Amino acid sequence: MQFKLLIISFFICGFANAQQAEPIEADRPDQTETPAIVPKGMFQLEAGFSYERNNPSEATSSLPSALWKYGVNDHFELRLITEFTLDDRNGSRNSGFIPVLIGCKIKISEEKGFWPKTSFIGHISLPNLATTQYKTDFYAPQFRFTMQHTLSEKWSLGYNLGSEWDGFTAEPAFIYTLTTGYTLTEKLNCYAEVFGFAPQEDQAEHNFDGGFTYLISNNFMVDLSSGVGITHNAPDYYVAAGFSFRI
Numbered sequence: 001m002q003f004k005l006l007i008i009s010f011f012i013c014g015f016a017n018a019q020q021a022e023p024i025e026a027d028r029p030d031q032t033e034t035p036a037i038v039p040k041g042m043f044q045l046e047a048g049f050s051y052e053r054n055n056p057s058e059a060t061s062s063l064p065s066a067l068w069k070y071g072v073n074d075h076f077e078l079r080l081i082t083e084f085t086l087d088d089r090n091g092s093r094n095s096g097f098i099p100v101l102i103g104c105k106i107k108i109s110e111e112k113g114f115w116p117k118t119s120f121i122g123h124i125s126l127p128n129l130a131t132t133q134y135k136t137d138f139y140a141p142q143f144r145f146t147m148q149h150t151l152s153e154k155w156s157l158g159y160n161l162g163s164e165w166d167g168f169t170a171e172p173a174f175i176y177t178l179t180t181g182y183t184l185t186e187k188l189n190c191y192a193e194v195f196g197f198a199p200q201e202d203q204a205e206h207n208f209d210g211g212f213t214y215l216i217s218n219n220f221m222v223d224l225s226s227g228v229g230i231t232h233n234a235p236d237y238y239v240a241a242g243f244s245f246r247i
Contacts, residue, residue, distance in 0.1 A: 023218045026244035027067060029211045029225035031195040032158045032177040035119035035146045037107050038071035038246065045069075048223070048242025054235045061086040063095075064242070075107040081123065085134070096131025099167065101142070108145075116147035127167055136167025144175055156181040171200040187215040194230075205234040220245045 025036035026046045038044045047066040053059050065083040072078060081101035087094045103123030111117040122143045127136040144162025151157055158179045163172040179193035190212050198204035209227025216222065226239045 021218060021246075023215055024221050024244055024246055026213075026221060026223075028242055028244060029213065029223040029240055030158075030177070030179050030191050030193045030209065031207075032160050032179040032193060033121055033144065033146045034158070035107070035117045035148050037074065037105060037119065038069045038077045040071045040073050042071050042246050043069070044071075044244065044246035046242065046244040048240050050238055050240035052235050052238035057090050059088045062240075069105075077105045079103045079105060079121075079123065094133055096134050098130055098134045099125040099127055099136055099140070100129040101125045103142070111148065111150060116149045118145060118147050120145055121162075125167055138165075138167050140165040140167035154183040169201075173200070174198040189213045189215075193227075196231075196234075203233055204231070206230040207234050209238075211240075219247070 021039050021042070024044070025034050026044075027033040028046045028048055045066060045068055047064045048062065049064045050062045051059065052061070063084050063086055066081070068080040068082070070078045079102070081103075083098050085095065085098055101123040103121065106120045106122075108118040108120055109115065120143070123141070125136065125140040125142070127139060130136070142162070142164035144160045146158070146160045148156060148158040158177075158181065160175065160177040162175045164175060165172050175195075175197055177193060177195040179191050179195075181189055181191040183189050190210065192208075192210040194206065194208050196204055196206040207227055207229050209225060211223060211225025213221055213223045221244045222241075223243070224241050226237065228237045229235050
């Protein structure tokens, strides 16, 4: 009987905290990750399915990709990224898990005047936590600074700057993103974004995308997005759909 009362109390407390929390903020569906931290003691999952056409003979699907987050305190969240991928290349098909990423997000500052709300995100990929054909040679770090400005009640501006390594070479790829978000209704939002990657030893690629998010409740959101390559070396296009929830 005491055990049942403990379980009931746990869910009542969890529901009360969820009701008091601000509407969920997720790192998907755009490439610009939010500086927002998952509320203390809450677990958040952001998952999505995508299809990317790289060129007429190559395509990649995520089935799905998932970002698992836990709020440790008001300034720190733990993060885990898993992704099952399916590659079609010249009639040959491979599938499996790419290396798992573990990391954190650290709050740096709140927005104040011209100074944006800012956080730091860092991950490292684990080369052996992957399906055999997707294992990498080295541990591969990723990091970015994520910034956000509130322009008005309906408009926001976000951008990221950082670098990532692929696990096979020592040369990094520099990352940039720039997105503007617009609140259509209390629950429906849209965005437009440019983003790109600049490898140290190769040409930069640039992309454009946009999409929508719909807030079903303060703790559950769905999204739909699509993008196209701007430069010749970028993927032709992609489409994606997903959801985010927290408890």
